Amino acid sequence: MNYLTDEQVAQLAPDASSLKAGRDLSHEHKWLNFQSNERVLWGEVQGSGKNPYQTQIDLTNTAFKCSCPSRKFPCKHGLGLLFLVAKKNGEIPQITEEPLWVSEWINKRSAKVNKPEPEVEVESLETLSEQAEKQAQAKAKRQEERYLKVQNGIAELELWLKDLAQAGLLALPQKGYAYFERMAARLVDSQATGLAGLVKAFNKLDYFKNDEWQKSALELMSKIYLLIESFKHLEQLPPLIQEEVKSRIGWNIQTKDLLERDDVESLKDHWLVAGRQTTIEEDITIQKNWLYGLKSKRNALVLNFSFKGVGIETPILPGTIAHANLIFYPSHTPLRASIKNYISTIDYLPEPITGLNSWDEVHEKAVEVLAQNPWTDIFPILIEQVHIVFNQGKYYLQDTTQTIVPLSSAVSQEQIWKLLALTAGHSVSLMVLYHFDSVTPLGIINNFAYHLLD
Template sequence: MDVLMTTSWTTDQVLALAPDASSAKSGRDLSNKAKWVTLGQRETAIWGECQGSGSKPYRTQVDLSEPAFRCSCPSRKFPCKHGLGLMLILAADPGALPDAAPPDWVAEWLASRTERAEKKEKKAAEPEKPVDTAAQAKRAAQRDAKVAGGVQELDRWLRDLVRGGLAEIASRPYSYWDTPAKRMVDAQAPGLARMVRDMAGVPATGAGWRERLLERLGRLHLLLQGYGRLESLPAETQADIKAAMGFTVAQEQVLAETGVTDRWFVAAQRVEEEDTLRVQRTWLWGSQSGALALILNFAHASQPLDVSLVSGSVLDADLVFFPGAVPLRALVKTRRDAVPSLSDIPEHGHRTIHAATAAYAAALARSPWLDRYPFALREVCLSPGDERWEVQDAAGQALPIAAAFTQGWRLLGVTGGRPVTVWGEWNGLAFLPLSVWAEGHFYALSGAEK
């Protein structure tokens, strides 16, 4: 494995930070040292001045400890092409950035970051303001009443749909699904709204769509029935049902729990678009605990996403998990400075597809509303397949690769047709590769498709 310390980066890791494909391309164009007037580094900070079309060069600086970016260019993308270009130079040739004392514009930025961090720690240590429990209980009761009404209404709609059969569903307009989904938004059950809207496109997925739609209808029915007798169920099942419905757990409440201490390998990352919201999904694996963890981050429109978790890096930290029968979603509670290398991470993952799908089945039995599950498949090969790409293990078993995946030929080029370890997401129907380990090297596969 490559040794990846805080200041050691690969090209793939840098490109995984790109907000979109055009930024990745522009960043590559700016990885030419000749386009930079000055370059420098000191400890975890790097900086440079890049000559643009104006009279003054753009001042670009990166704090690699998170990483965090700042640039004087007018771009609203984060990181901008100059930040990517500067980091690509570092990845290709660390010696190209000479060790030097930070200029004033870099030193001031670093000092301001330190000051903000100290204020944040001080504020976190302050006693919490008393909570108006009466008002809180009143709001909770009002929402529960709205959700209960929405559940009854959706249950009637679902029964009418099943009673009428699936034969005519394919000819239904989008409004057939959108109307009850909007009603669930009004009932403050956004999770139900998402499940209904997701079903609208199933009839257009080709052969077998009826079985796939029926499976989703069954999960929705199970969720409605579970909510109807919520108090009689185990605490972890209650947590899963409420999460699927769209209830949230305050991060402060989760952070108050005891964390799991480990060296967490940042195995894969993906960014999805949901209306005006961008959702960043980062999968971690604990080298000692063997625990799987999902870190979610959200950003509206052009707001920046968190870039502190870099695919292929290692995080020495305490993670706390949201409640559930299969706890996956987590928060970083405490992060330490010492970051081990990838050589400290043992080989992990399933050697056979049968073992991977069995683990998924076991998780699904405990939490039927899992919409995706992390797979680390060892010693698998990539194949174009008859109709779509697939991954195949030594026993000849294969998983279809999601049609949305467009880097099949790149993955084949990386692997050279040899068995490798691939990390990705399985949704019960298709596997989406997100990263690969080939001959001791790590490659992120999703960055350019954000």
């Protein structure tokens, strides 16, 4: 079987407590039995009840099921079983015949994935034309209603932004949390969730540590103002820039609609899943998967969402290479994508990849990206021969020209220790998220291997 590494399993944990509990269950003596075959892994573990918990994992599409009462996904038992397999390097009992409780579940999943397209009753061309026209009219009406809602929200935001600018940056710390949340809530009601996120970002600034917040606040105000002006002149912009503006405002295309379109970019490649970031905002789990195409040398961002802790099923795993066909959301600088067809996964680089040689080259690339898309605030990039240094209480990454760039404040001490342990202070090739004023290391590339840092 193609087993996952310890690092890859850790990426699946829904929270820190599940991760710890899963590791505690990675010992063979805690399991009554565990087996696998090419498509499914299963095991039984004694819990607090009379009957053992039955845990099973779909190895083809990375899905979980467990008879325990936990509402977390995956639960600690699923994580524990995967950690155990990783610890044993996949050397666990292999049998073809599955228990009934396993085969019933995996067969249903397989049938669902391979379900044939339902037969469609042939209708007359006239009937189909009428239906298509009605659907088009209904869609146009919904779009117009959405446009008016967004327009009203943006008009209110423009007045709010002018008041903010007239009061001056130094008045921001006294505004208080509720001031920004109220404006964000009104934008959500207007279906402009992207703008709501920018307004909420004011509450994430550290107004009391130093004066660096002033630069960040000015950037936020500038991005909001540029979006407002772009929306007001939307019809005068090129079509793909219109799509980008609407997306930044929060007017997104549904994945289902995207997959049905034939005018968007589709790209098949071996995609390095360079890293994953998971955040929770108001009961919504947001999963960001950063991908890098080995042949196309293209970056991609695959977003997944879930509500109130519902598990996210995705075939791509951080630290692996996914052979897949991605379909990109329309934009003049396409980055966000969805998986159109997933083919397979490998855990090694089929060929070496090279990156930029200095932070100066990275900065030049960043300027190009920003010139094309002024709302860009982060993008992944590979830089070679950098090592970690410590200076005046901060950690930096230094290149061969002695130029340094600070690590992002979001990088944990544990990640820094892991980077130091893996590199021993030597220079390595790093995949990083570049934030223009700092970087977040994602993983180390060493010949044909990729080592996650998170």
